[in-house]
Amino acid sequence: MAQTAGLIQFSGHQHFRHRLVLSILSGKPVRIDKIRSDDKNPGLRDFEISLLRLLEKVTNGTVIEISVTGTAILLKPGIIAGGALTHDCPLSRSVGYFLEPVVMLAPFAKKPLQLTVRGITTDEHDLSVDLLRTVTLPHLQLFGISDGLELRIKRRGASPGGGGEVQFLCPVVKQVKTLNFVEPGKIKRIRGISHAVRVNPQFSNRMIEAARSVLNRYIPDIYLYSDVYKGEESGKSPGYALSLLAESTTSALHCSEAVSQPGVAPEDIALQASRALLSEIKAGGCVDRQHQSLILLMMVLGSEDVGRCRMGEPTARTIQFLRDVHSFFGTSFKIVSAEPLDKECVQLLYSCYGIGYINANRTLA
């Protein structure tokens, strides 16, 4: 086995997670160096090391070598094992940071994954657990992964104290289906979850009222649900947040959220979230900007057929992701304007030829 022939080299700490995921899925070892080498605190941060530990738990036979200074790592991937696991995340990033790569790996595991993660559940940097449950996981349904897919929020935890706990259950599939999602449709309903922990529960209602004042003029079907956790299940720190999602007639999802900031009134938070949602909807497409990478990855891993999806303009992260997909799998995307005749249209049609990835790890029970 020419092990080092497949070795792929990267530099820099950006795009860390998706490079590790691509390495594990493709089976090609990856070497990342010059991680924050010019920084005052060089090397990997604690959450990145924790992520590496989590990937070690999820997989079997992975070898991770970290250099002495922590500025370079070498990952030799094993097989994705799955099973029942727990992981305690550090309080520097929320559980969304750790769950996003796991969501990409879990359908291809040997056994169905039951991962319990503890830490901060809602953060301003990453997707909160509400959006993970209501937007990210339904995107997996598009590819045929739906039976037994669950995200249970046992406790909530706001930063900086944390104390949240979620459980992620994912079934195992042999192969993902090819996606053909070219009709964005029109928005038919808006749903939202507003939660408050260790503060006045009225904050949740105030956010709902303020969000309604913006969104009611567009669609009548708006339901914002108030999710109040009390006591033990509310975590260690106070906080509140509003997550909104809009669903279209073709079941395309757009989402946005806003988390509490010190000194800002809940009404302002709600207005922030509503305006962010409206701008996401304006960007359009069948998939919103945060989930572009997930959808593109699943399209690449689909059966050997042309998969198509209509999305907005790729973010910088997505562009680098497409480059890395090309280096790991050799697949390139064809991106054309979704409506060539319409000059105003900013949406693009992404199509690619799937590699026909088959989950060979799966135990045939």
Next chain:
Amino acid sequence: MSSDQHLLQILNAHGQDFLNSFALPASALGTKRKSTEGSSRPAKVPKLQPESDDDEEEEEWTGIQAESSESGDESEPGSDFEQEDDEFTSAPSSSKVVVFSEVRRPGNSDLQSLAQKKAFMSSKVSKLRDEVSGQKLDSSTPDDDEEEKTNIQNDALLHRLVHTKLLSGSLNEDLNMTPAQRKKALAGRVLEISGQAKLGKGEKSVREQERNKAGKRVREGMVDKQKERHKQHVEEAKNLGNYHPTIKKLFESTGTSNAPRRNRERGLKMGVGKFSGGMLKLSNEEITRAQGGATSTRGRGRGRGRGHGGNSRGRH
């Protein structure tokens, strides 16, 4: 409009009395009398004060009904204004501040929205998109005529089914069945519907019953032919590669295999007892039998008593 103003004045007076009732009784009376001089209240109220003073100086205040009993209903919407305003002002401001909260939509707390909420907030992703459609309402009160209607509907449905599908299914085919075949098919289906034959086996049962009526040779010849046909079928399947010992059951018609025959006992038998595990196991009855019936009844014993009379017994 003057009647509205009048009502407003009455309302204001009510409010004033209510507020003043919190002060001490002695000083309250005093303030009431002095209020007309140095008050910052608008002109409307002082007009009323002497009236109320004159009327109720000595009595307990009995409420607004006593003052304006004829317009009790009309003061209700006005009283809402007063109640919404939580600010404890000693003087009503000239510009009324009306605070109202958003009216809840009428269908907000019904079963459908609760079910939608449950579906949306559930942890199972497959339930998130479940449209709550065809929500079953509280149907816990079936009326008699409702039941009557469903009975009649069921009768009509049964009539339709009987005459199209259930009993004349084989009439649709273009096989051109002979009248005898049709009769047997119909009898078979009647047996199936009545439950005496298993589904699909009705006609076979009818034919078997008819076969029993025929003579011995005919009957046996038919059975032999059936066996031969079955053998051919199995051999054909083996040639095609469709046969496997594990699916033997599928290849036989159900009549031939009865309830699973008990495995016959293996080995050589002794006259008495059962030999297993290196031991001969005898039961109590066998032992007593071998010992000549030690405790058998004397005299008129039942069972294997001595024969009473034989052919050539007697006094010889």
